[in-house]
Amino acid sequence: MLYMIVNPTSKSGKGVNIWEQLENGLNQNAMEYQTYFTTKEGGAKAAIKEILQSASLESLQKQEDLICVLGGDGTVNQTVSALRGYGHKDLPIAYLPTGSSNDLAKSLQLSSSPEEFLSRIKAMFVQCADTGLLTIPNGKKRAFCVSCGIGIDAAVCKEALDSKLKKVLNRIGLGKLTYAFIALKQLINAPVSGCDLILDDGVSRHFDRFLFGVTMVQPYEGGGIKMAPMADCHDGAFDILIVAGMKKWRVLYLLPLAFFGLHTKAKNIQFYRSTSVRIKTDAPLTVHTDGEFAGMRTEIALECKKDDLKYI
Numbered sequence: 289m290l291y292m293i294v295n296p297t298s299k300s301g302k303g304v305n306i307w308e309q310l311e312n313g314l315n316q317n318a319m320e321y322q323t324y325f326t327t328k329e330g331g332a333k334a335a336i337k338e339i340l341q342s343a344s345l346e347s348l349q350k351q352e353d354l355i356c357v358l359g360g361d362g363t364v365n366q367t368v369s370a371l372r373g374y375g376h377k378d379l380p381i382a383y384l385p386t387g388s389s390n391d392l393a394k395s396l397q398l399s400s401s402p403e404e405f406l407s408r409i410k411a412m413f414v415q416c417a418d419t420g421l422l423t424i425p426n427g428k429k430r431a432f433c434v435s436c437g438i439g440i441d442a443a444v445c446k447e448a449l450d451s452k453l454k455k456v457l458n459r460i461g462l463g464k465l466t467y468a469f470i471a472l473k474q475l476i477n478a479p480v481s482g483c484d485l486i487l488d489d490g491v492s493r494h495f496d497r498f499l500f501g502v503t504m505v506q507p508y509e510g511g512g513i514k515m516a517p518m519a520d521c522h523d524g525a526f527d528i529l530i531v532a533g534m535k536k537w538r539v540l541y542l543l544p545l546a547f548f549g550l551h552t553k554a555k556n557i558q559f560y561r562s563t564s565v566r567i568k569t570d571a572p573l574t575v576h577t578d579g580e581f582a583g584m585r586t587e588i589a590l591e592c593k594k595d596d597l598k599y600i
Contacts, residue, residue, distance in 0.1 A: 290314070290321040290409065291343060293335045293367060295359030295386065297327070303386035307358055310384065310402035317406065326359065332366035333373075340374055348379050351412050354600065355379060360387015361434055365578035368419065368597065369431045377431075380414050380598035388511065389579065391434050395506035395521060396599065408600050416595035417521040420505050422577055423589045432577035433597055435509040436590055438567055439500025439531075440478045440539070442576035444470045444510070471543060475536045482570040483532060487562035495532035495558075499539065501567055502529045503590050507549070509579075514549035516559070524594035528560040564591045 296304040314321050324335035339355060347353040357367050364383055371377050384405040385393035393400065396417060422430045437445065447470050483498035502509065504516035504527045516527035531539070534556035545551040552559065572584040 289343070289347070289353040290319060290356050291335075291339045291353065292321050292323045292356045292358065293326060293332055293339075293363065294323055295326045295331070295363045298359045298363065298386045298388070303359060306384065306386045306400065306402060310358070310405060313402050313406050321356075326363060326366075330366070332357075332359075332363050333370040336367060336370035336374065340376065345376070348376075351380060351414070354382055354409060354412075356382040356384065356409070358384045358386050360385065361389055361392050361578045362387070362580050364392055364433055365431070365580050368433055369577075372429075372431050377596060378598065380600055382409050382600040389509075391508040391510070391512065392506060392578075394508050394512060395434070398599075412600060414598055414600060417597045417599065418505050418524060419593045419596040420503060420526065420577075421591045421593055422575075422582065423591070424575075424583070424585055425587055430577045430580075430582055431593075431596075432505065434506045434578045435502055435504045435515070436575070436577045436582075436588070437500060437502040437509075438569070438575045438585065438588060439481075439498065439573045440471070440474055441500040441502050441510070442574040442582075443474050443478065445576040445579040446574055446581045447474065448579070472540065475539055478536065479571055479573065481573060483530075484566075484568040485528075485530060485560070486566040486568075487528075487560055488564045489562075495530060497534070498530070498532040498569060499534060499536070500531050500573075503527075503565055504529065505592070513543075513546050515546060517549035517552060518559075522595070524592055525561050525563050526565060526590065526592050528562060528565055530558040530560070532556060532558075562592075564589070566590075 294307050385400045420432045480497045483495045485493045504519045507519045519527040542551045566589045568587045575582040575585045
């Protein structure tokens with residue numbers, strides 16, 4: 289049995305077209321499946337709960353049954369977080385990217401072709417990749433597969449979630465430019481703050497005029513921006529980018545360079561590699577996990593989980 293978690297609104301509604309193509313392929317191959325559409329907020333979490341209640345856990349563990357996800361990075365994030373929350377993080381998933389960003393798929397080299405997806409689930413070859421785990425002071429935890437950001441980076445992701453501009457650009461095949469346009473807007477009113485960064489060496493590093501920080505598992509985020517060119521999702525460590533002490537207008541200059549990973553030598557951009565990180569800021573700043581809003585925070589703690597994501 290294939291348990292299909294489908295986000296029909298991904299890519300401003302174009303995701304449903306990919307699902308229809310896949311559904312035809314499933315029927316032609318006489319493959320048994322059940323469909324769960326994520327039409328409401330938290331739909332992927334609700335789907336996982338229902339699947340775990342109705343499916344045989346033994347069959348899922350043996351890959352006789354399989355959880356499949358059709359959507360963007362956010363849908364995968366919700367699915368992985370739900371599996372972790374219900375104590376089943378070791379269950380593999382099959383992912384068919386249908387979002388406007390698809391940064392996870394880009395890094396893992398997963399095609400958006402339904403035909404290729406069918407070939408993958410027939411082969412049933414399980415691979416592993418690192419994930420991250422965000423913990424906030426009240427003890428709540430959220431998993432992420434691509435990145436966790438705080439500051440302007442996260443504010444851009446938050447606005448993009450419900451952006452009318454994103455929907456318009458998706459219709460003409462330019463959805464990945466959404467983040468660039470919103471970044472220009474966010475920079476105008478972006479707050480700056482003092483920031484303390486504590487890595488796994490225990491040393492505290494202080495930054496004035498902190499604009500944003502990104503903890504990367506994968507090289508890409510924000511629709512193909514090569515934020516951390518050297519990130520390796522198999523090394524058990526984060527690549528961490530800190531932008532501080534920089535005039536806002538310089539971010540506009542660096543953004544086009546970041547699409548190609550050419551921003552790494554710029555002044556006031558610091559890179560670190562660590563298995564864990566704590567970030568403390570003087571003022572509450574927006575936080576995201578894989579583009580999903582994770583609140584306004586003055587303190588976050590993150591831990592890299594080696595080979596924690598199992599995928600087909």
